[in-house]
Amino acid sequence: MGSLRVGAQAVSVALVVGLLGLLVWKVSHQIGDETVASEVRDGKRPGAPAFDLEQLDGGRLRSEALRGKVQVINFWASWCEPCRSEAPLLERTSRELRSEGVVVVGVDHQDAAQFARDFAKRYRMTYPLVRDPDDKLYDRYGATGVPESFFVGRDGRVVAHVPGAVTRETLAAGLVEAGVE
Amino acid sequence: MMRTLVLALAALVLAGPAAASEARPTQHELESELICPTCHTTLDQSNAPVAQQMKAVIAARIAAGDTKSEIEVRLVADYGRGVLAKPDVKGFDLLAWVLPIAGLLIGAVVVGVAAWRWSARRDVADDVDAEPLEPELEQLVDEELRRLEA
Numbered sequence: 001m002g003s004l005r006v007g008a009q010a011v012s013v014a015l016v017v018g019l020l021g022l023l024v025w026k027v028s029h030q031i032g033d034e035t036v037a038s039e040v041r042d043g044k045r046p047g048a049p050a051f052d053l054e055q056l057d058g059g060r061l062r063s064e065a066l067r068g069k070v071q072v073i074n075f076w077a078s079w080c081e082p083c084r085s086e087a088p089l090l091e092r093t094s095r096e097l098r099s100e101g102v103v104v105v106g107v108d109h110q111d112a113a114q115f116a117r118d119f120a121k122r123y124r125m126t127y128p129l130v131r132d133p134d135d136k137l138y139d140r141y142g143a144t145g146v147p148e149s150f151f152v153g154r155d156g157r158v159v160a161h162v163p164g165a166v167t168r169e170t171l172a173a174g175l176v177e178a179g180v181e
Numbered sequence: 182m183m184r185t186l187v188l189a190l191a192a193l194v195l196a197g198p199a200a201a202s203e204a205r206p207t208q209h210e211l212e213s214e215l216i217c218p219t220c221h222t223t224l225d226q227s228n229a230p231v232a233q234q235m236k237a238v239i240a241a242r243i244a245a246g247d248t249k250s251e252i253e254v255r256l257v258a259d260y261g262r263g264v265l266a267k268p269d270v271k272g273f274d275l276l277a278w279v280l281p282i283a284g285l286l287i288g289a290v291v292v293g294v295a296a297w298r299w300s301a302r303r304d305v306a307d308d309v310d311a312e313p314l315e316p317e318l319e320q321l322v323d324e325e326l327r328r329l330e331a
Contacts (some may be wrong), residue, residue, distance in 0.1 A: 008291070015287070028275060079230040110218045110231060112238050112259045135261050145219070 035142020036150060036158050041075035045157040048073070049140040053130035056108060056116055061130050070097075070178045071152035072171075074106045075115075075138060077111040080146045082165035087123040093171060094127040101154070102180060107132050109146050151178040206249035211239050215256060218263045235260065 039046040048071065050063045076083040091104060094104040104127040108116045113131065120129055132138055141150055144163065151160040151174035160174040202210060212225040217232035224232050224239075235256060242252045256264050268274040314322070 008294070010289075022276070077231065080236045081230065110260045112234060115234060131263065133258055 006055065037142035037144075037148075037161050037163075040150075040158055040161045042117075045153075045159055047158050048139060048152045048158050051130075051132075051137050053107070053132060053137065056113065056129040058121060061105070061128050066103055066105070066152075067156065068101070068154055070100075070101070070154055070175065070180055072142070072174070073107060073150040073152060074104060075107045075109050075132075075141070075143045075146050075148045077109050077146045079111065080114040081149045083119075084123070085148055085167040086167075087119075087125060087170065089166065089171060091123065091125050091127065093175075095173070097180065100180065102175065103127065105130065108139055109135065109138050109143075128180060144152045149174065151175065153178045203249050206243060206252065208236070208240055208243060211243075211249065211252060212236060214266050215239075215253070216266050218260050221263075223266065231260070235264070313324050 010109070026096075030038075034046075036046050036049065048063065052060060052062045055061050072090070072093070074086075076087070090104050090106070093102070105126065106120075106127060106129040108129060108131050116129070116131070119125075141148075147165050148169075149162045149166050150158050160177045162170045162174060163170050209225065213223050215224050215235065216222070217224055217227040217229050217235070219231050220229045222226050224235055238256065238259070239252060242255060247255070253265070262269060266275040270278060313319075
């Protein structure tokens with residue numbers, strides 16, 4: 001009878017220790033993962049995550065196609081109010097600096113495709129717009145909402161991050177940081 | 182036989198509403214089962230812009246005659262797996278399904294073992310009570326009882 005009690009106690013302790021271990025593992029993995037946003041915040045210049053995503057108007061966009069260009073990776077959604085204020089600014093910048101090798105990429109986040117297409121049409125967005133259905137790119141960049149923008153230099157390194165809507169000033173500063181004269 | 186009939190009847194009664202819900206989901210039902218991805222509450226509890234957009238999508242798809250599963254698949258494709266209130270049945274989320282069942286099983290085993298031990302202890306106690314007294318002691322008890330009755 002005594003051995004049965006000891007066995008039951010051992011199983012209970014093992015169970016509690018196992019669950020605690022699981023909790024610690026999960027928490028440490030969530031905290032330990034470095035993102036582009038956290039590295040840029042720490043003054044580092046991490047490599048821009050590669051992607052191969054479906055475009056809103058069909059076809060795919062691969063990050064290799066953007067190699068050597070200054071990139072503005074902008075996370076947005078059609079339901080996002082501040083995205084409406086920055087869309088015309090991003091479009092104008094894209095048109096003006098396209099010839100200088102600057103490309104704006106809009107990454108549609110948690111959005112219905114039809115609403116996103118309507119938004120793009122309404123704001124006459126001509127720069128590439130991709131969908132990120134599993135939030136993989138969003139998570140790798142470490143974005144925490146929309147809109148957020150990351151600036152990638154010609155060497156493929158992320159040099160600046162603007163959480164929230166870009167303004168004329170923050171957009172210009174990010175582009176200068178990325179090497180646009 | 183009776184038991185089988187009752188079970189079959191219960192299955193039939195429960196299957197009817199489930200099938201109807203799959204074929205003709207209601208706005209309220211879907212809003213209470215799907216999660217707003219930015220505020221992490223059910224849609225019926227949220228007024229966030231993304232929740233309002235999702236409600237509009239649900240209304241449009243119900244009007245178009247989509248089934249519940251079709252609407253859920255569409256919303257997951259657009260807004261991600263996080264919109265489902267039920268945890269995933271793979272990866273770390275699988276624990277949310279496994280742990281309660283494991284807890285119930287372990288609890289049942291513990292209760293079973295405790296009941297068995299309690300019952301065994303009572304049997305031993307009954308056996309001890311049934312043992313006859315020593316003849317001298319029995320005689321002493323008899324004499325004492327007679328003295329009390331006198």
